[in-house]
Amino acid sequence: MVDSQMVYHRRYLISLVVLVSTGILQAQEPADTNYDESKVPTYTLPPLLPKETAASTNAERAKLWTSSRRAEIQRLLEKHVYGQTPGDSVTVASKLVESSDEALGGSATRQQFTLTISPTSGTSSRSLQIDVLVYAPKGKAQAPAFIGLNFYGNQTVSSDPNILISKKWMRGNGKIGIVANRATEKTRGAYQSRWQVETLIKRGYGLVTAYCGDIDPDNYQHDFTDGAHPLFYKEGQAQPADNEWGTIGAWAWGLSTVRNWLDTQSGIAIDAKRLAIIGHSRLGKTALWAGAQDENFAMVISNNSGCGGASLYRRCYGERLHHMLKPVGYWFCRHHATYAKREAELPVDQHMLMALVAPRPLYVASAEEDRWADPKGEFLAAKHASPVYEWLGKEGLSETEMPKINEPVAHDIGYHVRSGVHDVTLYDWERYLDFADKHLAK
Numbered sequence: 318m319v320d321s322q323m324v325y326h327r328r329y330l331i332s333l334v335v336l337v338s339t340g341i342l343q344a345q346e347p348a349d350t351n352y353d354e355s356k357v358p359t360y361t362l363p364p365l366l367p368k369e370t371a372a373s374t375n376a377e378r379a380k381l382w383t384s385s386r387r388a389e390i391q392r393l394l395e396k397h398v399y400g401q402t403p404g405d406s407v408t409v410a411s412k413l414v415e416s417s418d419e420a421l422g423g424s425a426t427r428q429q430f431t432l433t434i435s436p437t438s439g440t441s442s443r444s445l446q447i448d449v450l451v452y453a454p455k456g457k458a459q460a461p462a463f464i465g466l467n468f469y470g471n472q473t474v475s476s477d478p479n480i481l482i483s484k485k486w487m488r489g490n491g492k493i494g495i496v497a498n499r500a501t502e503k504t505r506g507a508y509q510s511r512w513q514v515e516t517l518i519k520r521g522y523g524l525v526t527a528y529c530g531d532i533d534p535d536n537y538q539h540d541f542t543d544g545a546h547p548l549f550y551k552e553g554q555a556q557p558a559d560n561e562w563g564t565i566g567a568w569a570w571g572l573s574t575v576r577n578w579l580d581t582q583s584g585i586a587i588d589a590k591r592l593a594i595i596g597h598s599r600l601g602k603t604a605l606w607a608g609a610q611d612e613n614f615a616m617v618i619s620n621n622s623g624c625g626g627a628s629l630y631r632r633c634y635g636e637r638l639h640h641m642l643k644p645v646g647y648w649f650c651r652h653h654a655t656y657a658k659r660e661a662e663l664p665v666d667q668h669m670l671m672a673l674v675a676p677r678p679l680y681v682a683s684a685e686e687d688r689w690a691d692p693k694g695e696f697l698a699a700k701h702a703s704p705v706y707e708w709l710g711k712e713g714l715s716e717t718e719m720p721k722i723n724e725p726v727a728h729d730i731g732y733h734v735r736s737g738v739h740d741v742t743l744y745d746w747e748r749y750l751d752f753a754d755k756h757l758a759k
């Protein structure tokens with residue numbers, strides 16, 4: 318091999334390793350992954366609207382939706398996909414660990430809390446600690462805000478040197494500075510481009526974030542002995558039952574718990590009634606499930622959430638249920654696995670998940686090169702959720718065709734497919750902020 322060829326091959330290998338380690342490429346894309354649109358099976362989606370749709374006013378319809386079909390769909394998604402979330406009440410004790418009125422060059426306030434969450438009743442003596450980072454723009458008594466979980470600790474969302482570094486267990490990721498499953502100084506700001514904190518503040522929004530592993534560690538050797546699950550085990554229980562929550566359910570519960578707590582706080586300049594819940598990838602699946610169950614999130618944003626998130630299972634395009642089972646089946650309830658390679662038999666599909674967000678504003682974003690997440694399936698699920706929005710007097714996705722690359726559409730459902738790979742970028746954030754300006758600004 319001549320030198321220039323060797324250099325090329327080395328470069329190719331290095332970029333492949335970088336792409337795999339950043340999660341942009343799947344380490345081993347399964348051989349049966351379908352990327353051929355002509356091989357997408359014909360499918361019929363499960364019905365969405367109530368049988369009785371004759372109610373004449375929007376208010377009557379909203380009542381009918383909430384009291385009947387919405388609740389039915391939520392039960393179906395619990396039973397067949399994410400598992401049931403325990404309804405047990407919890408006590409939340411919070412401690413302000415650090416704060417500043419001069420954060421981010423004086424434009425924001427920063428508060429860091431540790432929340433200790435314990436079941437109010439039951440047999441468990443365990444508690445869970447969640448570190449919550451809050452930024453709020455200065456000069457506003459109650460700012461609307463984005464709330465979302467991060468993958469590797471709060472210190473990754475900004476290079477602000479005062480963010481406390483998470484001491485919790487993390488999945489390995491040498492590239493960003495995770496050493497022996499712990500975050501190091503190097504991880505500071507590792508994902509700042511995915512959060513764009515300065516831009517949010519400049520536009521008058523706050524940010525509330527916590528590390529997903531504080532709620533349930535995303536350990537691929539998952540055994541449900543740590544995280545939120547054991548808090549609610551019945552006497553002698555060591556695993557969630559087949560119909561009980563997996564990790565996505567726990568993450569979603571954690572977000573609602575933080576939201577609830579925020580709503581009781583007077584010393585935080587964030588309006589808990591104007592929170593947009595956001596998540597990327599597995600945490601986008603989580604944002605959808607949290608926003609679907611908890612109607613107190615005012616807006617819901619799914620960024621590249623793909624299979625088990627925004628995309629339709631029945632298209633069998635890109636990642637499929639059976640691809641998730643071995644590595645990350647614990648994200649879902651155990652019963653979900655019975656639909657592996659039997660997607661057509663699922664009593665639900667993901668348009669129903671999105672419909673649970675109605676009539677609240679919903680934004681779904683895809684990336685052109687993120688074929689594994691099936692951009693078209695993400696658009697179609699949002700499109701097929703639209704009849705509920707329309708029925709409730711809102712505007713869903715009226716577009717008959719998938720919007721072109723970088724041509725966002727924004728009604729009460731917003732959608733865009735951005736050029737580029739699986740990621741959250743400034744382009745995505747600018748769309749979310751415009752959408753929030755339309756729906757959350759007073």
Ligand code: GCU
Pocket residue numbers: 340343597598599600621622623624636641
């Ligand atoms: C894997 C997984 C996806 C998930 C993604 C992520 O690619 O297969 O379902 O969305 O990880 O969370 O980064």
